[in-house]
Amino acid sequence: MESAASVSALFLEESIQAFHSMKKLADRAMAQLGEEQFHVTLDDESNSLEIMILHMHGNMLSRWTDFLTADGEKPSRDRDGEFEAKGLGREKLLELWEEGWCTLFRALEGLTPGDTTRNVTIRGEAHTVVKAIQRQVSHYGYHVGQIVFLSKHLASNHWQTLSIPRGQSRQFKP
Template identity: 40%
Template sequence: MSLSNTPRHIFFQTRKNIEAWLTLISHSEKCRLPRGTAAASLLDSRLENHRKRARSKAVQSEHADERWLREIEATLLAYRRMIDATVDQLSDEALWQRPGDEFNSVAVLLRHLGGNLKSRWSDFMTTDGEKPNRNREKEFEDWEGNRQSLLEYFDEGWAELTSAVKSLDSGNIERTISIRGEPHSIAQALLRSLTHITYHTGQITMAARMVHNGPWKWLTIAPGNSAEFNSQNWGEASSRAVFAQKTKSDKPDK
């Protein structure tokens, strides 16, 4: 069999099908071309180019997964800094104070996040993300312990999440896990937790502002500081991490 005898219509198929056909004939004894011929050299060249492209795509995909995971890790760290900076400004009394009826205190929100993250990410590869021993309803009751025990509980849940992220790579990021019986890719489950954290971080900062007495240390760009912040941080990585960034004229809340 030679290239000239191949049915003409095959050359009008997709590149993928053509390359599959080339691979097939290169491994078929009946279709093997004599070594040293122009046709054989052309076939070998096409096959090698195909293998190189496949290897390149695999490497690019692996690098993209790793970059995505590192960005998730950095974003989680930014929101954790925001939570810590908020809690640090609250007295014990304010930490437990509900801003009003039907409002959660900062302590309640920390308790809920800790319970949620511990349930979602402990043994996440082999067990459902909603653990049988989790009592979600109790998370919204007032915390009966002290500040230290509350923060330790929150830290336990957060540690499960960060440990899970560090364990991931391009080889397992597409695995399927479950949350309340619903299948999720690990990437989907991570985004679900990230958006859940950002949602409650906003609530934590708002509740803190409502119960806090005295000057407030701004966690993002203070009112009136946008132009100064931009001039100092334009084009820098810090422009994406305002949670941890200070400007020279930080203004206390009035």
């Protein structure tokens, strides 16, 4: 039977892998788009890639900076402002994107298996480290799905699949 420490180490390793996988999907999707496409919305209630990047960046900095010692909702965060278009260029948006992910990975890679049962707070609510990480896996997975969907829509006929192309599943069976 595995020890709690090895299960915790595996959890951290698998979580880091999941975040890397998400980031890679979004990176590959956004790489297929031009500068102007980062500002397109499908309708008045939809978010552009710019807005999704701003939101994820703000969330990542807030959640992962001083992860173990400060509330995950930092007083300096302007969440509402994350949903306001700024007209930032692709290069700046991708800088923010990378900064957010670097903050996340630095925090996760600094954790030890013993940290997984510690408590952290998000908006004053206590979460175990495991719960806080799972909360963000779910949240970022949701937004990465939106990024991939919007990127695929905008790339249209020029889209290059991020997984197994349609009609080719049999080639990938063991």
